[in-house]
Amino acid sequence: MDSIVVTGNGELAGQIPIAGAKNACLTLMPATLLSDEPLTLTNAPRLSDIRTMTDLLESLGAEVSRLQDGQVLAMSSHDLNNHRADYDIVRKMRASILVLGPMLARDGHAVVSLPGGCAIGARPVDLHLRALEALGADLELKDGYVHAKAPTGGLHGGRIDFPLVSVGATENALMAATLARGTTIITNAAREPEIVDLALCLTKMGARIEGAGTDTITIEGVDRLHGATHPVVTDRIELGTYMLAPAICGGEVELLGGRRDLVGAFCDKLDEAGVEVRETDAGLAVRRRGDHVKAVDVTTEPFPGFPTDLQAQMMALLCTADGVSVLEEKIFENRFMHAPELLRMGAKIDVHGGTATVTGVKQLKGAPVMATDLRASVSLILAGLAADGETTVSRVYHLDRGYEHVVRKLEGVGAKIERIRNK
Numbered sequence: 001m002d003s004i005v006v007t008g009n010g011e012l013a014g015q016i017p018i019a020g021a022k023n024a025c026l027t028l029m030p031a032t033l034l035s036d037e038p039l040t041l042t043n044a045p046r047l048s049d050i051r052t053m054t055d056l057l058e059s060l061g062a063e064v065s066r067l068q069d070g071q072v073l074a075m076s077s078h079d080l081n082n083h084r085a086d087y088d089i090v091r092k093m094r095a096s097i098l099v100l101g102p103m104l105a106r107d108g109h110a111v112v113s114l115p116g117g118c119a120i121g122a123r124p125v126d127l128h129l130r131a132l133e134a135l136g137a138d139l140e141l142k143d144g145y146v147h148a149k150a151p152t153g154g155l156h157g158g159r160i161d162f163p164l165v166s167v168g169a170t171e172n173a174l175m176a177a178t179l180a181r182g183t184t185i186i187t188n189a190a191r192e193p194e195i196v197d198l199a200l201c202l203t204k205m206g207a208r209i210e211g212a213g214t215d216t217i218t219i220e221g222v223d224r225l226h227g228a229t230h231p232v233v234t235d236r237i238e239l240g241t242y243m244l245a246p247a248i249c250g251g252e253v254e255l256l257g258g259r260r261d262l263v264g265a266f267c268d269k270l271d272e273a274g275v276e277v278r279e280t281d282a283g284l285a286v287r288r289r290g291d292h293v294k295a296v297d298v299t300t301e302p303f304p305g306f307p308t309d310l311q312a313q314m315m316a317l318l319c320t321a322d323g324v325s326v327l328e329e330k331i332f333e334n335r336f337m338h339a340p341e342l343l344r345m346g347a348k349i350d351v352h353g354g355t356a357t358v359t360g361v362k363q364l365k366g367a368p369v370m371a372t373d374l375r376a377s378v379s380l381i382l383a384g385l386a387a388d389g390e391t392t393v394s395r396v397y398h399l400d401r402g403y404e405h406v407v408r409k410l411e412g413v414g415a416k417i418e419r420i421r422n423k
Ligand SMILES: CC(=O)N[C@H]1[C@@H](OP(=O)(O)OP(=O)(O)OC[C@H]2O[C@@H](n3ccc(=O)[nH]c3=O)[C@H](O)[C@@H]2O)O[C@H](CO)[C@@H](O)[C@@H]1O
Pocket: 023, 024, 026, 094, 095, 121, 122, 123, 124, 125, 126, 127, 128, 129, 164, 165, 166, 167, 168, 169, 302, 308, 309, 331, 332, 333
């Protein structure tokens, strides 16, 4: 298994280009299943999760080609010859459940493996299933699979009142409702930029959607959707991650393609901690105001709140802040696995349930550490950039799910970082 070696190398300077969003691309790709005409996505990130979604779509009979060095995905679901998403692929990535709504809406039947739990929490899919039931789907759980059928004549519009905000369930419901007969109203919908991006793409395909980006989305079902070309929105989590690099090391880095509206709550916390974020013609420029950041308290929330997907990286920053910070993780029940690894680097962190108390130290020290999930991995790289000596992060396959060219991007701003390829 490959590892990444990072050596603290002082201040950073330069530019980092930000890719298209993994989490938007993972919901835009299944949208191809809603139409028998081609869907083309530009600005697609080159990540192992996108490969997994490609494998899944191809296993269903869709054609997926990568053009222009993988940045363009041309997809066609003209001949879907299989409506069964197998455990072997679904278990690799939870977003696989997003093929359920589209297949069911278009062809009236689908069998999709349940994804199971993962390192950051149990992550059930009950809300996805309840939403599809509200549109008339008949669902049966058998042998670890969801067996779904639409009534004769297809899904019908309905009212979906989510008891808690779920990004994935909102996406599945939104896609399914585009082809349901009549009106669907989704309340307590997720408001993430990835939902807005999905709605934009579906609208280009002929869907009738109002309210995406607010907590109430209304969809008028149409008979069919057609092809479209759509650019994937900027990855706000990759953006936030690299914004933390100059915050933790000093110097100034410009994030090309960065948009403040994608990371508003995160920018507010950086400002409170003493990190300046400036809008430029090409994106966002970030620099730390003093030699150290100040401690701040952070609570993760659905958008527009502070994202859970930036909590681990923010913790890495706060490990060297002046004072005591309290981080509350409100989205996932087990998302502090980076804390014991940061302790190995000399950090002071106490975790009690969903709360981590971080007492800043003057200097982190390099150490061998292990990545346990995607965002935990990158938090260890950030900590390594600021540490004294060498940090070796093992199990970096987690990182490949969500960060393209991480070594090249960080080297480009002066970091000392190397990938060791183990056979
Ligand atoms: C591919 C993708 O886009 N992943 C993102 C998506 O995950 P994902 O869509 O899986 O996350 P959700 O928003 O659904 O999860 C939010 C909370 O709801 C719970 N829940 C969810 C569905 C359900 O049926 N029942 C239920 O109880 C989850 O366990 C979690 O505690 O949003 C998360 C929250 O911003 C991000 O961390 C992930 O990076």
